[in-house]
Amino acid sequence: MADSYDDALRYRAVKLFTEGDFDSAITLFDELVQNTDDAWDCSWRANTLLLLGRYEESHTTYLRVLETHPDDISTLQHLAYILAACPFSNLRDGNKAVEYATRACDLTAWKNWASLSVLAAAYAELSDWTKAQLYAKQALGVAPGEEKNNQESAIQLYDNQKLFRASPERDRARLRSRLCQWKVPSYGGDNADTPNDK
Incomplete structure (x- = not known):
């Protein structure tokens, strides 16, 4: 039952993300990460935090992903982006x-x-x-x-x-320009794609 609940939660969270409702999406991703500590969920949570301008939390979450997936290209890109360009x-x-x-x-x-x-x-x-x-x-x-x-x-x-x-505003605008070409997947675990917004 827990897996079924988490899968439904995951689908809703990703759908909200692709619709640009990042505030609602992060609430669901927070719950998912507490339930599963899954790298895929952590990656989505980090992406959402980044687009909300919550850079420190995003950085910490990407580092969690890197611990188990040291060659994840998207995670490496996003960490470098924060460390190079964060306004703080x-x-x-x-x-x-x-x-x-x-x-x-x-x-x-x-x-x-x-x-x-x-x-x-x-x-x-x-x-x-x-x-x-x-x-x-x-x-x-x-x-x-x-x-x-x-x-x-x-x-x-x-x-x-x-x-x-x-800039969260610029990053969100760039992401929106590509979301129309991207479909919400059924959950695919660690092999599922996430939109690369950098």
Whole structure:
């Protein structure tokens, strides 16, 4: 019975997430994580917290996922994103962001725009503008059409030696532009996909 309840809760939480009701979704994901401590549920919870601007909680939850899934690309990308671009300085760590982002790039053969983009942001946080521009341009070269404007904006920032900072409002807008192409799955455990919003 517990599994059936958790599966129903999980479906409702993901559906609310895809509908953009993150406040309601996080309540359900909080309950799920307490019930199951499942990495898939933790990942969804971390994504939701990130889009709500609750960066410290999101960071902590992604770290929980990384403990059992050290090569999860999405988790590495999101951790690097928070550490490189969080608006709160106490959470930023450029060196750690480079470490996570580089690992994500290695795992994606240096051909994934999101991994390259967050690596650029990580180097910008370290004021290494040459590498920030290099990887931002590489990200632009492999980015899908709807992301090219964002990557071009990042290049302009780094050309002017300005830092990229995360914004829940911007992140939610970017996510909404892709949700129409994404379907709510039936629960698939650790192998289920989550939308990558970076």
